[in-house]
Amino acid sequence: MEPSLATALILLAVLVIKTAVMQLRDPGSAQREWAFVTDGVAWAGGALTALVVGALGWPYGGNGVVA
Numbered sequence: 001m002e003p004s005l006a007t008a009l010i011l012l013a014v015l016v017i018k019t020a021v022m023q024l025r026d027p028g029s030a031q032r033e034w035a036f037v038t039d040g041v042a043w044a045g046g047a048l049t050a051l052v053v054g055a056l057g058w059p060y061g062g063n064g065v066v067a
Contacts, residue, residue, distance in 0.1 A: 004061065 023030040036042040 019030050019033055022033065
């Protein structure tokens with residue numbers, strides 16, 4: 001496994017754990033925190049940012065940039 005993919009998976013796990021802890025402390029907070037998942041504008045902005053960063057980073061990182 002490439003180091004960049006492992007880093008992305010670790011960050012995802014940290015976000016999920018943080019969300020779970022916050023949900024235990026404040027019920028309903030997970031819905032507020034992850035509301036961007038249903039927001040089309042947020043998805044478009046994230047996709048555009050990922051495309052630009054990926055295109056600019058590809059010469060330096062190769063396949064690792066995808067993660």
